[in-house]
Amino acid sequence: MYKKHTLKNGLTIIGEEIPYLKSIALGVWINAGSRIEDESISGVSHFIEHMMFKGTKNRTSKDIASEMDNLGGQINAFTSKECTCYYVKLLDEHIDKGIDILSDMILNSNFDQAEIDKERSVILEELKMYEDSPEDLAYDMLVENIYKDDKLGMNIIGTVKSLYDINRENMLEYFNDYYVPNNSVISISGNFKFEEMVEKLESKFKDWKSKEVNLDINEAKFNSCFISKNKDTEQVNLAMTLKAVPADNIEEAYALAVINNIFGGSISSRLFQRIREERGLVYSIYSSQALYRKIGEFGIFASMSNENLEEVYNLIIEEIKKIGKNYLTNEEIHASKEQLKGSYILGLESTSSRMMSIGKDMLLGKSVKTTDEILECINNVDIDTVNRVIDKVFNLENLGVCIVGRDVEKIIL
Template sequence: MYKTHVLDNGLTIIGEEIQHVKSISLGVWINAGSSIENKKVSGVSHFIEHMLFKGTKNRTSKDIANQIDNLGGQINAFTSKECTCYYVKLLDSHIDIGLDILSDMILNPLFDKNDIDKERLVILEELKMYEDSPEDLAYDLLTENVYAGDGLGMNIIGTTKSLYDINQEEILNYFKDYYLPNNSVISISGNFNFEEMVNKIEEKFKLWEKKEVEIEIKKAEFKNCFVTKNKDTEQVNLAMSLETISSENIEEVYALAIVNTVFGGSISSRLFQKIREEESLVYSIYSSQSLYKKCGELGIFASMSNENLEDVYNLIIEEIKVLRENYLTDKEIKETKEQLKGSYILGLESTSSRMMSIGKAMLLNNRVKTTDDILKSIDEVDKKTINRVIDKTFNLEKLGICIVGKDVEEIKF
């Protein structure tokens, strides 16, 4: 059962006590991601994520790494479209050290000019790494064009130009605007006492001052597109995107999860079984859902030889049309509900996955469902809701396509 507490400065704490484990995962969540950036500072959220590991007033970057490594723990962070998270996973007896380090990183970062210039080069290398991955590149190009002109379409890492342009002043201004207690959540999962942990967190973060924060989220317009990029690869990579519901559409979120799982979200899915197992045209093919506050997309990804591209594309379109025309069978719905429940329960065996789940939900939705509530929500999805979601999502009038590979610029479907 989850417990929550809000400190006087607006910092929300949510925790789940699991007494039979020996570890604790603790995350500090900031309600700021790449979707609220503008073109000039594209990548600044991710840049700050890197900078918080470069040292504080009390620790060097090596100190941060050593103090966690020496305990056999983990410390890491990630930036997404809608949020940034810094987290540790440690034995329960060591969590005080993890909390001290995270609070030091959040409250006392140096943002030294020389460190900024050095880390800029590291992030540029990271950008090149993703650009060298055809699948990542296809997804990034597709998102950029599907949400053209909106922050949601910008690369989380930024662009070469924006990374060179971002300076210390812009980093500090962004940090001061969004790294606020009333714009953050701390989530904890593992072996701890909630009341004791609240006291420890309050002691560390009580001087973190709140102030007004304005984040206006508008629905990003989904734009049809057909994008190609030549890249000297052995395979061609196909990425497709269909407009779907937002994460705020609570009634239909679980229905979409069922539909996605049947369509391409597992090895028993229609796409995998038809295009890989029956036709042997691909090694990798799958679908996934990306849901944001005001909009969402269902992505379809496949890698194949150039000569198989057209056949794979046509088979995907055929499966979309079949799904839209015939919907799901009762057997598929029943089996997929059990599959989703099983995957969810197995995921709960990790304190880090539990911490991630409750932290993100509290930060972005201001609510967390219990395990029983989630299982019940899956069970209660009816066929009418599933059909409605299929009608909304599998609409070929809202379609984005990106192809990355050798000699693809002249391709037309």
């Protein structure tokens, strides 16, 4: 059972007590990601994430790392399209240190100019790393084109130009606009007493000043596209995406999760069985969903030899048409629901995954479902909803395709 408390400054704390464990995972979530950035400072959310580890008024960057390492704990962060999260996982007896470090990072980071310049080089190397990964490159290029008129299409890391354009002044302006308590959530999972945890967090974060936050999230327009990029690789990487349902449409989001399992989300799925197991054309093929506020994507990804590209692509298109025409059986839907429930329950054995789930839901959805409510949502997926979602999603009029590999610009599929 989750407990929730909101401090006077608007900071929401949500936690789940699991007394039989010996660890605690705690995350500080900020409702700011690449989707709200101006193009001129694309990548600033991710840049700030890096800078939070580069030293505070009380700690050097080495202090932050060594204090956590010396306790056998973990500290990390990530930036996504819609949020940024800083988190620790520690033995329950060491959680005070984790809270002290995270609060110090959030409230007292230096943003030292020399460190900004140094970290800019680090992030440029990170950008090159992703560009050297053909699978990541294919997806990034695809997203950039399907959302070419929206900030959702911007790379989370940014571009070479924007990374050079980001300076300390516009970084701090962005930080001060969005890193405020009423735009944030702290989520905790593990062995703790909620009321005691609220007191600990309030003592650290009570002086964090709130301010009005303007978040303008518009529905992104989905643009169909077919793009390619020559890259000297042994395999061709194929990324495809169909326009899907948004995260805030709960009923249809759960239905799409059921459909995804059957279509390409597991080793028993249609794509995996037909294209890998029966035909032996690929090693890697799968589908997944990326659901955002007001829009979503249903992605299909595969890697193969150049000579197999056309056949693999055509087989995927066949499967899209087939599910759009014949839908799914009640037996398939039932089996997929059981698979989803099993995967969900197994995931609950990790305090980190629980903390991530409740934190993101509270930040972006303003509410958190209990385990029983989530299982009920899965159980309530019916064939009518599934058919409605198939009609919406498996529509080739809303299809984006990107291929990356050797001599692919000559290929017309």
